[in-house]
Amino acid sequence: MxxxxxxxxxxxxxxxxxxxxxxxxxxxxxxxxxxxxxxxxxxxxxxxxxxxxxxxxxxxxxxxxxxxxxxxxxxxxxxxxxxxxxxxxxxxxxxxxxxxxxxxxxxxxxxxxxxxxxxxxxxxxxxxxxxxxxxxxxxxxxxxxxxxxxxxxxxxxxxxxxxxxxxxxxxxxxxxxxxxxxxxxxxxxxxxxxxxxxxKQQGPGKMSKRDRGSLIEEYEQRHFLADAVRNYLCLLGWSPKDDREILPIEEIIQLFDLKGINKNNAKFDEKKLAFINTDYLRNLSLEKFHMLCQPILNESKIIPEDVNEIFVHDVLKICREKIRSIEELPKYCTYFFSEKYSINEKAKQKIFKKGDPLARLNEILSSLETLNSFSEETLEKTVASLAMTHNVSSGEYIHPTRIAVSGNQYWTWLLCNASSIRKRKCFVPY
RNA sequence: CUCCCGUUCGUCUAGCUCGGUCCAGGACACAGGGUUUUCAUCCCUGCAACAGGGGUUCAAAUCCCCUACGGGAGGCCA
Structure with missing residues (x-):
């Protein structure tokens, strides 16, 4: 003892x-x-x-x-x-x-x-x-x-x-x-x-309470993962000496010793924290992820009262692979629940530069209307056959559609997204 | 001003205890490329450091000294 x-x-x-x-x-x-x-x-x-x-x-x-x-x-x-x-x-x-x-x-x-x-x-x-x-x-x-x-x-x-x-x-x-x-x-x-x-990351002196990012409560409020913050903090002045950085706390406890602590001061690096946070995020079970997302989903009020829980779960499954922090979840997933998302103008303009996106959208819309299943497989087939008959690349359908349904050219994988949102009037914004 | 501590890539660090295996390794960031029909992920490549000067030694990132720079303390604050 x-x-x-x-x-x-x-x-x-x-x-x-x-x-x-x-x-x-x-x-x-x-x-x-x-x-x-x-x-x-x-x-x-x-x-x-x-x-x-x-x-x-x-x-x-x-x-x-x-x-x-x-x-x-x-x-x-x-x-x-x-x-x-x-x-x-x-x-x-x-x-x-x-x-x-x-x-x-x-x-x-x-x-x-x-x-x-x-x-x-x-x-x-x-x-x-x-x-x-x-x-x-x-x-x-x-x-x-x-x-x-x-x-x-x-x-x-x-x-x-x-x-x-x-x-x-x-x-x-x-x-x-x-x-x-x-x-x-x-x-x-x-x-x-x-x-x-x-x-402090910039300028002279030690970190003080006035510096951005200097308070623990800030990370909690911004929905960082506590385990990630703790892991990062361990790395400031200490290391396992074997090139690993992200490791479970049980192992850190085992390896930690006073002799292994560095003598020189360390600068706090938010980007590295963010990186570690993302890594922890990706390794969360879907259940845990869902649980941790609940507060921010509630706060942001983007989910309608009568939402199907299974649907929320499906959406989060997509999101977990894409977002870098829970903080950016609302920004990312709003369009799954509401049609009041805004269209990214830059992205839209880029799409309109070549081909005829409106025609493509109308074509895909007509095709989709005849479908009774929105499985990934049927969607993929639909897009592929359209591209084939019109002799264009499938990207010409996919890109405008993604912007139409999400407002953004990034992030979402179209098919997944489309099957989730079902037959919503997602082409209206055009 | 006095005293104390420190100084390896932009940042976090490995190596320093027991000098040679280090023309210095990893990670983040950044830049370029690849995979992914997009994005994210992932993969590859590149960039980039022993603060400076003196010793000691056959040999120094590693030991010693000096200088410079950075940090801290010097409260009837904690």
Missing amino acids: SHVRVRFAPSPTGFFHIGSARTALFNWLYARHTKGIFILRIEDTDKERNTEDAKQILFQGMKWLGLYWDEGPEVGGDYGPYYQSERTDIYRCYLEQLQKIDRTYEKDGAIYFKVTGEPQIIEDAVRGRVERTEDKDFVIFRSNGLPVFHFVNVVDDITMGITHVIRGEDHLSNTSKHTELMKAFKVELPQYAHIPLLL
């Missing part, structure tokens, strides 16, 4: 940043890899922005990504409470310990911690040996009586038995403060692992 205990300790800000999500993910992966415990701790000492909504956004994002925690809010645990706002007694107690050994002093109403000023050596699992000296005393309790981040973070890690601190590299410089405190409390240092940061 592993004794590994890791934590993700966000402060609820009202959004779930993709960089935070990646930190959570790496902690979760390591916990699962070692069969250890993954703890969620809420750093809500800064009351201002700590609202119920903010917490829910965080929990929702975690759950969406499948990062379920073993201890923390909603699930409890033996090391609680898991909200810092409820741990003030513990902080007081630890403050007294420092006061007893004369490692504090008061100035301007705030309590300062006296540093030793000795070089702090951190054996970081990702970066190796890092040495830094903390030469200034720092505040651990504000004049308003509330403890500050560095203090609570360390006390919580101690009292929650955290064995591995996996966090962003932005904390590396501050680690010397933490080790100073840890040593003052005479506890063993945890294993630190500072993971690289996520940089």
Whole structure:
């Protein structure tokens, strides 16, 4: 049985940043890899922005990504409470310990911690040996009586038995403060692992909440597949080292290790995410795909009330092969359910450039009207024989028809489409 | 300004621990071609990198140093 205990300790800000999500993910992966415990701790000492909504956004994002925690809010645990706002007694107690050994002093109403000023050596699992000296005393309790981040973070890690601190590299410089405190409390240092940061795709600096695509909730709203987003996030700073990129989470868990994490920062690439998302989409079972499409179909209100469920299923079967993300489903499938689709002018003009598309459409329409079966086979035969008798290529029928029934020259495979829509008055737009 | 971390194709990365098998491999993106009666898929080809300079060595992407550049920290924010 592993004794590994890791934590993700966000402060609820009202959004779930993709960089935070990646930190959570790496902690979760390591916990699962070692069969250890993954703890969620809420750093809500800064009351201002700590609202119920903010917490829910965080929990929702975690759950969406499948990062379920073993201890923390909603699930409890033996090391609680898991909200810092409820741990003030513990902080007081630890403050007294420092006061007893004369490692504090008061100035301007705030309590300062006296540093030793000795070089702090951190054996970081990702970066190796890092040495830094903390030469200034720092505040651990504000004049308003509330403890500050560095203090609570360390006390919580101690009292929650955290064995591995996996966090962003932005904390590396501050680690010397933490080790100073840890040593003052005479506890063993945890294993630190500072993971690289996520940089914005354009321009300098790390990704911030204002950057497009920086929030997890955005991907959820845009109907990305959570598994795909999670897979992509794993690849930012980590790789299985064998040229594979898309792999099941169970395998990632098995392969994941702190030593395999890169040192350098990574830029977030939306296109790669999109590619991975498409791959996951194509590998979905039709049932799962249908289920995931349901919300966006409902939102977009393109499906009539009295629709035949089997028909919807058939339509989705076609769509799954064509679309690149669930987000573009409504745009693609509207014409299956409604005749109010618009005709792509460019596509139409292209068709009218050669031959006589209107004549072809009339011919195909007359032929179709005599059919009582719209199976793929009969449709194909119909088109083929028309082409034969008029001595033109079948494309001359297919292209105008597709535009007539869908409004677009792309995507749909005509025969499939036509059999689905049956004998609708699909040539009217001309 | 001080301190810390980093630097392989445009991007994510493999290779660096144990120097030769790397005139550097994969993927995304991009460009071209093929399959598909269209589209999507799929397949093929191309493009493109060891930041620069010094060492060490028979031999360096791999080890050492310097410079440049990028990132982070330096709050009574987290």
